[in-house]
Amino acid sequence: KAGVTQTPRYLIKTRGQQVTLSCSPISGHRSVSWYQQTPGQGLQFLFEYFSETQRNKGNFPGRFSGRQFSNSRSEMNVSTLELGDSALYLCASSLNSGGAGETQYFGPGTRLLVL
Amino acid sequence: SQQGEEDPQALSIQEGENATMNCSYKTSINNLQWYRQNSGRGLVHLILIRSNEREKHSGRLRVTLDTSKKSSSLLITASRAADTASYFCAPHAGGTSYGKLTFGQGTILTVHP
Numbered sequence: 001k002a003g004v005t006q007t008p009r010y011l012i013k014t015r016g017q018q019v020t021l022s023c024s025p026i027s028g029h030r031s032v033s034w035y036q037q038t039p040g041q042g043l044q045f046l047f048e049y050f051s052e053t054q055r056n057k058g059n060f061p062g063r064f065s066g067r068q069f070s071n072s073r074s075e076m077n078v079s080t081l082e083l084g085d086s087a088l089y090l091c092a093s094s095l096n097s098g099g100a101g102e103t104q105y106f107g108p109g110t111r112l113l114v115l
Numbered sequence: 116s117q118q119g120e121e122d123p124q125a126l127s128i129q130e131g132e133n134a135t136m137n138c139s140y141k142t143s144i145n146n147l148q149w150y151r152q153n154s155g156r157g158l159v160h161l162i163l164i165r166s167n168e169r170e171k172h173s174g175r176l177r178v179t180l181d182t183s184k185k186s187s188s189l190l191i192t193a194s195r196a197a198d199t200a201s202y203f204c205a206p207h208a209g210g211t212s213y214g215k216l217t218f219g220q221g222t223i224l225t226v227h228p
Contacts, residue, residue: 004157033214042221043203048214055213090157094214101146101207104216106157 001027004093004107012113018079021110025072025093032074033104034066037088046089049074078112086114117142118217119187119204125223134191136222138204141185145209148216149178149189152201161189161202194226 005024013019025032034046045058049068066076072093078085088111092104119138128134138147146165150158162178164171164187171178177190187206191198201223205216 031214033216043218045215045217050213056215058215088155092158092214092216101144101148101163101205101209101216103148103160103163104158104214105160106150108157109155111155 004091004105006089006091006107006110008110009108010111010113012115013081014115015081015083017081018077019081019112020075020077021089021091021112023074023076023091023093023107025074025091026095026105029093029095029105030072031094031096031102032068032072033092033094034074034076035090035092036060037090037109038084038086043090046076081114083114086112088112117144117206117208118219119147119206120219121202121204121222123222124220125225127225127227128194129227130194130196132194132226134194134198134224134226136189136202136224138187138189138206138219139185140187140204140206142208144182144185144206147180147187147204147206149176149187150203150205150218152203152221154200158203191224194224196226196228198224199226200224 033048048056068074088109092106094102122137149161201221203218203221
């Protein structure tokens with residue numbers, strides 16, 4: 001089975017722009033979670049989607065949003081980019097409900113640099 | 116979910132030696148997972164240990180869980196240069212915190228050839 005894929009792998013944007021990142025989960029996985037990783041804050045949970053519904057959300061401003069499609073593919077969007085949004089964005093998929101600490105399978109990440 | 120705290124922050128050893136890293140957490144858990152991250156890449160799941168298990172093995176990896184001390188340890192035996200990575204634990208209390216794993220700052224392991 002193919003693993004979790006993320007596109008693009010690298011991205012450079014300027015402040016004020018918006019960006020959309022894409023994640024394709026492992027075939028059959030219905031839960032997709034997104035994380036932001038920075039040197040200062042470490043790995044932080046952004047949100048989780050299951051069957052096209054956002055079920056959980058981390059402590060991020062409304063500029064961060066996401067969605068999930070019927071084929072479980074997910075996108076996240078960051079509007080009005082700030083320098084502090086520079087980070088590695090990771091998505092992870094899991095087989096079932098995504099709850100109760102289920103094993104997550106991570107993609108390689110998208111490295112976003114905001115100038 | 117709750118955050119685990121990994122210790123030590125950094126560990127430097129020679130190839131062939133064993134590496135032990137620890138994770139502490141604050142409240143009762145349903146399970147605890149260990150993940151590895153090679154520099155700047157995605158996380159790789161290593162082991163999941165449930166609260167009613169005390170020890171689990173996978174290849175050169177051994178994970179122990181002591182719920183009375185709220186701690187877990189990851190032992191890598193006969194380490195290799197390829198084991199160089201950051202290691203994270205993710206304790207989870209169960210319930211309906213969907214899709215959220217909470218990670219600490221991790222242990223950076225460097226294995227010298």
